[in-house]
Structure formats: C-alpha cells, structure tokens
Amino acid sequence: QKEVEQDPGPLSVPEGAIVSLNCTYSNSAFQYFMWYRQYSRKGPELLMYTYSSGNKEDGRFTAQVDKSSKYISLFIRDSQPSDSATYLCAMSSGNQFYFGTGTSLTVIP
Amino acid sequence: DGGITQSPKYLFRKEGQNVTLSCEQNLNHDAMYWYRQDPGQGLRLIYYSQIVNDFQKGDIAEGYSVSREKKESFPLTVTSAQKNPTAFYLCASSIGPPFRNEQFFGPGTRLTVL
Numbered sequence: 001q002k003e004v005e006q007d008p009g010p011l012s013v014p015e016g017a018i019v020s021l022n023c024t025y026s027n028s029a030f031q032y033f034m035w036y037r038q039y040s041r042k043g044p045e046l047l048m049y050t051y052s053s054g055n056k057e058d059g060r061f062t063a064q065v066d067k068s069s070k071y072i073s074l075f076i077r078d079s080q081p082s083d084s085a086t087y088l089c090a091m092s093s094g095n096q097f098y099f100g101t102g103t104s105l106t107v108i109p
Numbered sequence: 110d111g112g113i114t115q116s117p118k119y120l121f122r123k124e125g126q127n128v129t130l131s132c133e134q135n136l137n138h139d140a141m142y143w144y145r146q147d148p149g150q151g152l153r154l155i156y157y158s159q160i161v162n163d164f165q166k167g168d169i170a171e172g173y174s175v176s177r178e179k180k181e182s183f184p185l186t187v188t189s190a191q192k193n194p195t196a197f198y199l200c201a202s203s204i205g206p207p208f209r210n211e212q213f214f215g216p217g218t219r220l221t222v223l
Contacts, residue, residue: 004151025183032208034212042216044152046212046213090212094206
C-alpha cells in the first residue's frame with residue numbers, strides 16, 4: 001500500500017465550478033500537510049500548508065485535513081482557466097515528505 | 110527576489126557521461142533537497158542536506174552524488190552508474206530541520222540521455 005494515494009484524474013470542469021481534490025494516506029503519524037500546484041514543465045508551487053487537523057482558507061482555496069479518516073482535501077471555488085494544472089498533495093511526519101502522484105485539472109472557459 | 114534557481118533548464122547527455130545540475134537558493138534556508146519526477150510516479154527523494162557539509166541519502170540515491178559546500182548551493186551529479194537518468198529533476202529548500210516545514214521548489218531541470 002502506498003503511503004499517499006491520489007486520484008490522477010484527469011478532471012475537467014467548466015469555468016466557475018467548485019473543484020474538489022483529495023488524497024488519502026495510511027500513516028497516522030503524518031501531521032504536516034501541503035498542496036502544490038504544478039504547471040506543465042515547471043516546478044511545484046506551494047498553495048497551502050496545514051499543521052494537524054482542521055481547515056485553512058486562502059482566497060479561492062480551502063484545505064481540509066481529517067486525521068480521523070486519514071483524508072485531506074483541496075477545494076477551489078470559482079475555478080478559472082488559469083487553475084488548469086496538476087495538483088500534488090504532500091505530507092510528512094517530520095522524517096520525510098511523501099507526495100501524491102498528482103491530479104490533472106482542466107478548467108474549460 | 111528570493112527564490113530557488115536551477116540550471117540548465119534542459120540538459121542532454123550521452124550515455125556514459127557524468128553531468129552536474131546546479132541548484133542555488135537565496136532564501137537563507139538550512140535544508141535542501143533533490144527530487145526526481147517521472148510520469149505517474151510522483152516525486153522521489155534522491156538526497157537531502159540539513160546543513161553545510163552534511164547530506165543524507167534518500168530513497169533513490171544510487172547513481173547520484175551531491176555536495177553542500179555553501180549554504181546557498183546544493184549541486185547534484187548524475188553519474189554514468191545511474192541506469193535510467195532521463196527525468197525531470199527538482200531542487201527544493203525549507204527553513205529549519207528537514208521535513209518539518211513546507212518545501213519551496215525550483216523550476217526544474219529536464220535531463221535527457223541520448
């Protein structure tokens with residue numbers, strides 16, 4: 001079983017839709033959770049960083065962590081064509097980062 | 110502007126040659142990392158460094174070497190012993206101890222072995 005599971009998609013939505021991206025994990029020691037956005041042939045860009053459980057909001061982006069279910073989510077409101085990218089989840093227990101394989105998102109104008 | 114730079118952006122290598130990928134950061138971060146990204150496999154850790162003159166192997170260190178002579182610089186050498194070196198290589202850095210804080214990535218180097 002992989003440490004982190006992420007549906008690769010691809011996911012295609014119309015402009016303005018709410019997007020939900022998810023990752024599940026198996027290691028209950030994870031306490032640092034991140035979401036990155038990666039455009040084609042570019043390095044990942046940090047979107048959200050969350051420590052332990054709870055929600056965090058930043059503009060159109062909301063990150064949720066449910067440690068009891070070992071499940072994290074990233075919500076994108078009012079999605080824009082510029083949000084079209086691959087989204088990577090990442091998490092750590094403090095000893096190593098584990099990355100999901102990424103979900104490819106396309107927002108159609 | 111603070112950030113991480115990687116060079117070159119594209120690199121072509123003949124089989125049997127060693128190549129060195131550059132990574133520089135001006136964020137004053139202590140920890141630096143090298144990852145390899147292949148389609149469908151996510152990011153895999155090659156090496157990381159917590160401090161100058163100290164570095165540790167990651168999950169896929171075989172065929173790679175690194176040095177950390179300056180806080181700002183963490184070059185990666187892909188040796189001829191690496192059996193499948195064609196990939197996208199990403200350098201990252203973070204503040205404080207490794208794996209405790211968010212990592213910031215450079216733009217990447219795409220290496221192709223001919």
